[in-house]
Amino acid sequence: MGGTLLLDIIIGGLILGGLYALIAVGLGLQYGVARVLNVSHGEFIMLGAFATYSLYTSFGINPLVSLVISGPIVFGLGFLIHRTLFQHLRKSSESMAAFEGTSILASFGLLFIIQNIALLSWGSDIKGYTYLAGTVDFGGAIYAQNRLLAFLFAIIIGLAFYFFLARTRFGKAIRAAAQDVDTAQLMGVNIHRMLGLCFGLGALMAALAGCLISMMFEITPLMGLPYSIIAIIAVVLGGLGNILGSLLGGLILGLVGNIVMYIHPGLSLIAYYMIFLLLILVRPTGILGK
Amino acid sequence: MSSTNNPAPKWLFPLVLSFIIIILAAVIPRFLPPYTIISLNDIFMYIVLTVSWAVFSGPTRYISLASAAFFGIGIYVSAVLGNVLPFLAAIALGGLASFLLALLVGLSSLRLRGMYFTIFTFGLSELIRHSVLWWEVNITRTVGRLVVSVDNITVYYAMLTIVLLTLAMAYFIKNSKYGLALLAIGESEEATDHIGVNVNALKILAFAMSAVFMGAAGATMATRWTYIDPSIAFNPLFSFMPVLMAIFGGVHRIYGQIIGATALTLLADMLLTKFPYYYNLLYGIILVAVILFLPQGLAGLRERMSKWRKHVLVK
Amino acid sequence: MRILEGKGVQKYFGGLAATADVDFHINQGEIVGLIGPNGAGKTTLFNLISGSIAPTSGTIMFKGENILGLKPHQICKRGLARTFQLVKLFGSMTVSQNILLACFFGKSGGVHKSDAQRESSRLLEFVGLSGTDGVIAKELTIANQKRLEVARALATKPELLLLDELMAGLNPTEVAQATELVLEIRKKGTTIFMIEHVMKAIMGVSDRIIALHYGKKISEGTPEEITTDKTVKEIYLGI
Numbered sequence: 001m002g003g004t005l006l007l008d009i010i011i012g013g014l015i016l017g018g019l020y021a022l023i024a025v026g027l028g029l030q031y032g033v034a035r036v037l038n039v040s041h042g043e044f045i046m047l048g049a050f051a052t053y054s055l056y057t058s059f060g061i062n063p064l065v066s067l068v069i070s071g072p073i074v075f076g077l078g079f080l081i082h083r084t085l086f087q088h089l090r091k092s093s094e095s096m097a098a099f100e101g102t103s104i105l106a107s108f109g110l111l112f113i114i115q116n117i118a119l120l121s122w123g124s125d126i127k128g129y130t131y132l133a134g135t136v137d138f139g140g141a142i143y144a145q146n147r148l149l150a151f152l153f154a155i156i157i158g159l160a161f162y163f164f165l166a167r168t169r170f171g172k173a174i175r176a177a178a179q180d181v182d183t184a185q186l187m188g189v190n191i192h193r194m195l196g197l198c199f200g201l202g203a204l205m206a207a208l209a210g211c212l213i214s215m216m217f218e219i220t221p222l223m224g225l226p227y228s229i230i231a232i233i234a235v236v237l238g239g240l241g242n243i244l245g246s247l248l249g250g251l252i253l254g255l256v257g258n259i260v261m262y263i264h265p266g267l268s269l270i271a272y273y274m275i276f277l278l279l280i281l282v283r284p285t286g287i288l289g290k
Numbered sequence: 291m292s293s294t295n296n297p298a299p300k301w302l303f304p305l306v307l308s309f310i311i312i313i314l315a316a317v318i319p320r321f322l323p324p325y326t327i328i329s330l331n332d333i334f335m336y337i338v339l340t341v342s343w344a345v346f347s348g349p350t351r352y353i354s355l356a357s358a359a360f361f362g363i364g365i366y367v368s369a370v371l372g373n374v375l376p377f378l379a380a381i382a383l384g385g386l387a388s389f390l391l392a393l394l395v396g397l398s399s400l401r402l403r404g405m406y407f408t409i410f411t412f413g414l415s416e417l418i419r420h421s422v423l424w425w426e427v428n429i430t431r432t433v434g435r436l437v438v439s440v441d442n443i444t445v446y447y448a449m450l451t452i453v454l455l456t457l458a459m460a461y462f463i464k465n466s467k468y469g470l471a472l473l474a475i476g477e478s479e480e481a482t483d484h485i486g487v488n489v490n491a492l493k494i495l496a497f498a499m500s501a502v503f504m505g506a507a508g509a510t511m512a513t514r515w516t517y518i519d520p521s522i523a524f525n526p527l528f529s530f531m532p533v534l535m536a537i538f539g540g541v542h543r544i545y546g547q548i549i550g551a552t553a554l555t556l557l558a559d560m561l562l563t564k565f566p567y568y569y570n571l572l573y574g575i576i577l578v579a580v581i582l583f584l585p586q587g588l589a590g591l592r593e594r595m596s597k598w599r600k601h602v603l604v605k
Numbered sequence: 606m607r608i609l610e611g612k613g614v615q616k617y618f619g620g621l622a623a624t625a626d627v628d629f630h631i632n633q634g635e636i637v638g639l640i641g642p643n644g645a646g647k648t649t650l651f652n653l654i655s656g657s658i659a660p661t662s663g664t665i666m667f668k669g670e671n672i673l674g675l676k677p678h679q680i681c682k683r684g685l686a687r688t689f690q691l692v693k694l695f696g697s698m699t700v701s702q703n704i705l706l707a708c709f710f711g712k713s714g715g716v717h718k719s720d721a722q723r724e725s726s727r728l729l730e731f732v733g734l735s736g737t738d739g740v741i742a743k744e745l746t747i748a749n750q751k752r753l754e755v756a757r758a759l760a761t762k763p764e765l766l767l768l769d770e771l772m773a774g775l776n777p778t779e780v781a782q783a784t785e786l787v788l789e790i791r792k793k794g795t796t797i798f799m800i801e802h803v804m805k806a807i808m809g810v811s812d813r814i815i816a817l818h819y820g821k822k823i824s825e826g827t828p829e830e831i832t833t834d835k836t837v838k839e840i841y842l843g844i
Contacts, residue, residue, distance in 0.1 A: 037408075037409070085582065097404050097405075098351075104405075104408065105530065105533060105534060105577070106578055106581045108577070109575075109578035110578060111574070112571070112573060112574025112577065115570075115574075116574060117571060119570075120571070229416065240405070266427060270417065270420050273413055273417035276413050277410065277413050277414060277417060280413070281398060281399070281401075281402075281410075284402065284406050467706070467709040467710070470702060470709070471706060471710065474698065477698065478693045478694070478695065480677075480689075482695075482706075483677040483681075484655060484657075484686070484687060485678075485707040485710055485758075486681040486682050486707070486710035486712065487678055487706075487710045488678045
């Protein structure tokens with residue numbers, strides 16, 4: 001019995017961790033490369049979730065199909081926001097530190113804007129739909145099909161992203177820029193376009209995570225901020241600027257969150273903060289840092 | 291950027307200030323309707339938060355997002371002790387609690403630089419908010435509390451006093467050698483250390499000083515809201531708004547901070563009454579616009595204008 | 606009299622010794638040069654002396670007191686000041702504010718504002734920056750920024766001044782002026798320990814030279830002795 005419970009917690013934690021990893025990688029791109037600590041990251045998750053919800057409830061479009069529809073739209077939105085807002089801020093800031101400061105404030109304004117547009121369009125009620133709610137039996141442990149599906153897709157998206165980073169030319173350019181933007185620029189990378197694409201990609205990851213979240217949890221226009229915070233913590237856990245570290249950070253956070261949730265449901269967010277603050281104090285370069 | 295361009299005459303600031311004080315103190319409460327007094331209290335509150343924030347974060351460039359924690363702890367002190375202590379004692383205790391919390395935060399985070407400090411202070415405020423909430427849900431089993439209410443005029447005088455004390459503190463720190471040293475810390479901590487400034491002690495002390503009046507203001511304003519809970523007391527907006535108000539008015543000028551706090555509070559007030567449904571949305575748009583188009587604030591705009599004028603005159 | 610004396614000074618970064626078991630001393634009133642190839646541990650030694658970094662082991666006595674492990678501001682208050690290889694001014698403050706701060710917080714401390722202002726104009730004149738009081742520091746030329754940094758260090762009233770590559774990046778005229786300045790500072794009673802790459806300048810100005818290589822002291826002596834030293838020739842001068 002103890003063994004089953006443990007397995008249950010671990011698998012549940014991996015499912016949650018897979019989602020967090022997607023979210024964290026998205027922010028990792030935005031902060032690690034574009035240097036925007038985007039507090040409104042969670043709002044793009046919320047947008048992805050609501051797009052999926054609306055497409056499913058109004059037009060009967062399968063949530064998995066929504067991945068392909070809402071993903072690119074949010075990607076474009078992210079790219080556009082970087083082009084109009086953050087690129088301008090970056091050019092007018094006298095130093096990178098100044099830009100990091102003002103961009104966190106600008107993203108806070110963005111959070112307000114997106115959240116309130118969502119509140120005006122969808123209202124403040126909690127929403128949800130049922131999709132693949134049936135269960136699967138795994139050696140005594142029972143899981144909802146939609147959770148397993150979400151986990152599967154989180155892995156697929158994560159792997160696809162990993163190969164994109166590791167193998168493609170553009171992915172390599174992104175990693176180079178994460179290390180050192182100036183050098184990447186010297187190597188002939190069109191830096192502003194690339195930062196815009198990274199920001200867009202970050203938003204895309206958020207939207208995909210949002211689609212998956214909407215299959216398993218209830219959603220509201222106010223759901224974004226906690227996810228932003230989870231993403232920030234995971235990114236710091238993995239080391240600021242280390243994109244693969246963000247992936248690992250998300251996974252660890254999901255596992256820890258699920259364990260704490262079994263001990264006391266209300267404590268998981270507090271546990272995240274505790275881990276986070278201790279980590280920043282003891283090892284600010286992250287678990288993978290030098 | 292520098293605080294030394296266009297120095298205004300030294301006597302101008304105290305003179306204008308004392309003039310405004312006399313009007314505010316003696317005249318206004320007698321003739322104005324309660325509604326205006328309430329909105330003046332809001333303006334006072336944001337002036338305290340903004341000017342206090344800028345005492346430390348302005349010169350050192352350490353962007354703190356812990357104002358909500360300092361303000362909120364003042365609110366809670368007043369809520370918990372308000373019915374056993376006199377009003378003034380609650381305010382003083384609110385300031386003290388806030389000072390001690392800031393001392394603790396400063397001691398633990400003094401090694402952090404740049405973004406890490408910002409994230410840390412934000413995380414800490416949120417940790418406090420969630421911990422208090424958890425405590426109320428699981429231990430005391432009631433979320434939120436009632437606060438002993440105090441009449442508007444008393445709150446008004448208390449807030450006015452706190453504003454004046456805040457301004458006096460900001461003014462004296464800014465014009466002392468310690469103010470200059472804080473500015474130097476923002477330029478190069480290593481060099482500042484090497485010319486004999488105890489950088490860590492100064493940073494921690496300035497940070498703690500900047501929290502005192504935030505806490506006192508929290509303790510005072512709590513009595514006006516009558517009901518508070520962790521989401522009201524530790525609302526992250528109290529961390530972000532002072533930063534925006536300071537940027538809007540000009541981080542390096544006390545009068546800029548006052549104008550920034552006043553203008554944005556009035557704007558929020560107006561939006562709330564005219565467009566209750568679109569209030570938050572419009573506010574978000576304004577925040578982004580301020581950051582985008584006024585990175586040096588209104589004070590910076592004035593300096594740019596006068597530079598431009600000189601430029602034209604020379605030609 | 607030995608104003609500064611280091612014994613067995615070691616600093617490891619990871620497993621690498623930046624300085625390994627270095628012994629050295631500076632006599633009061635001397636000008637001592639510190640030379641060595643890049644990565645020899647010269648700036649690390651300065652950082653250890655001025656308190657920028659904590660040592661792995663050893664002692665550094667300043668005026669008979671062990672200062673190893675003290676904080677930079679404590680060491681400054683005991684009468685030891687420095688400049689930096691890459692100038693570290695308070696860039697957006699004015700020239701005079703840079704110096705005033707050092708007057709307020711340096712060794713003497715508690716200086717009255719009018720005294721500090723007088724001291725500031727005196728120092729600016731001394732380093733050849735008269736009339737620049739109100740200029741924003743980062744708008745000065747590199748040579749003048751270096752002078753300002755020296756003036757700022759002097760404003761703390763040091764008995765020993767560490768100069769980290771004062772002459773790097775200066776043209777021949779400016780090098781000559783800087784050499785003159787170093788001699789003037791000594792004449793006013795401040796002992797000088799300086800890192801320099803400009804050989805001609807350091808040979809001309811130093812009473813004694815210490816050569817480092819891979820964190821170890823390989824030679825020490827008068828400029829003449831150093832230029833004829835076999836090891837130094839091989840390693841450093843590449844002859």
